[in-house]
Amino acid sequence: MRRFHWGWRIGIVYVFFAGATLAWVVFALMTPVDLVRDDYYEESLHHDAMMKERLNADRVGAHMEVANGVLTVSIPPHSLPLEPIRTTFYRSDLPELDRTIVTPCDSSGITRIDLHGLKRGKWIGTARWVVARDTYEIEHPFFAE
Numbered sequence: 001m002r003r004f005h006w007g008w009r010i011g012i013v014y015v016f017f018a019g020a021t022l023a024w025v026v027f028a029l030m031t032p033v034d035l036v037r038d039d040y041y042e043e044s045l046h047h048d049a050m051m052k053e054r055l056n057a058d059r060v061g062a063h064m065e066v067a068n069g070v071l072t073v074s075i076p077p078h079s080l081p082l083e084p085i086r087t088t089f090y091r092s093d094l095p096e097l098d099r100t101i102v103t104p105c106d107s108s109g110i111t112r113i114d115l116h117g118l119k120r121g122k123w124i125g126t127a128r129w130v131v132a133r134d135t136y137e138i139e140h141p142f143f144a145e
Helices: 006-030 040-045 047-060
Strands: 063-067 070-074 085-090 099-103 110-114 121-131 134-144
Touching: 040 047, 047 134, 063 121, 063 134, 070 085, 070 134, 085 110, 099 110
Parallel strands: none
Antiparallel strands: 063 070, 070 110, 085 099, 085 121, 121 134
C-alpha cells in the first residue's frame, strides 16, 4: 500500500477547505434577505406586540389562503371586527409596489381580495383587525401569477 506524501495531504485539505469556503460564500450571496424596509429598526421594536397579535389570531382560528387569484381571510363569527380589515401586501425585492387595502368583512367573517392586479412574484399578505381593544394579525406568503 502506497502512502501519500505529507505535502500532498496538506494540499488536499487546503483545496477542500478553500472549496467549502467558496461554496459557503456562493450560498450566502444567493440567499434572499428580506431586510429591505426603510423602517426595519422601528418595525423590530414592535416584534413582541406582533407576535401577540398573531397568537390572538391563531387562538380564534383565523386563517388566510390564496386560491385562483383571490386572497381569502376567514375570521370566526365570534371574533368579527366592527371596523374593516387592513391587508398589507409586501414585496421584499420591490418595496415600491407595497400596498395596503382596507376591506370590510361580511357577516360570516370572510373577506376576499382579488390579486390579479399584483405584479408576478413572491408576496407576503398581512391582515390586521381589532376586536374589543385586542388586535389580531395573520400573515401568509404567496406567489402572484
